[in-house]
Amino acid sequence: MAGTAPWSEDRARTIIADHRSLRGALLPILHALQEHFGCIDDAAVPLVAAELNLSRAEVHGVVSFYHDFRRTRPGRHVVKVCRAEACQSMGAERLLDHARRRLSAAPGETTADGAFTLEAVYCLGNCALSPAVMIDDRLHGRVTPARFDALTRQEEPA
Structure with a gap:
């Protein structure tokens, strides 16, 4: 990153x-x-x-x-979960709750190991494939909790 x-x-x-x-x-x-x-x-x-x-x-x-500006360094990977209307209608709030539990970090926080920073954002422009998540600069659509786990597992250090 x-x-x-x-x-x-x-x-x-x-x-x-x-x-x-x-x-x-x-x-x-x-x-x-x-x-x-x-x-x-x-x-x-x-x-x-x-x-x-x-x-x-x-x-x-x-x-x-501006929410895009940070005052502290982010984790090695930035995970953005969309909370806009289309994503909300397809379960984004449940997905964000899952992400909080999975990463043990609230939106705006970085995991204790510095691997991930979780952000709640308003529109990633992927409404047709909601709920959407962006990890670093890569956009993912139709993200379920299981898919979220798989995506973040790929980014974890070995």
């Missing part, structure tokens, strides 16, 4: 500089930082704010508003 580099202020400054001239640079900078480091490190907020002439509160507000 992308985003495994350890925090580096120098690298963060380079990423910020590389994206600073883009229109609406804040979001592209935040996405690039998360892509590289796996999260938006607290130390990045003042760097971004200073470079874009924004307050720290403005940058923090954007990071905390």
Whole structure:
């Protein structure tokens, strides 16, 4: 999974500089930082704010508003369970409850071994094959609890 580099202020400054001239640079900078480091490190907020002439509160507000931005590193695998209407109608809440039990982690949490981060999301765009789950960047449809177990078992370390 992308985003495994350890925090580096120098690298963060380079990423910020590389994206600073883009229109609406804040979001592209935040996405690039998360892509590289796996999260938006607290130390990045003042760097971004200073470079874009924004307050720290403005940058923090954007990071905390958008659910795709993380403040802590995710597990080695990110499991997203769709909770949108189509998936709900096909058992997504039961599937999410199963995922909580299987992984021993609530949405937004990472398993104790660091293998999985569980996220509840609203629409993966796979409504015709609901309920849908995305593991890392791979989308899966018609996921039953048994299929969920098989998919996550494939991703576990040997």
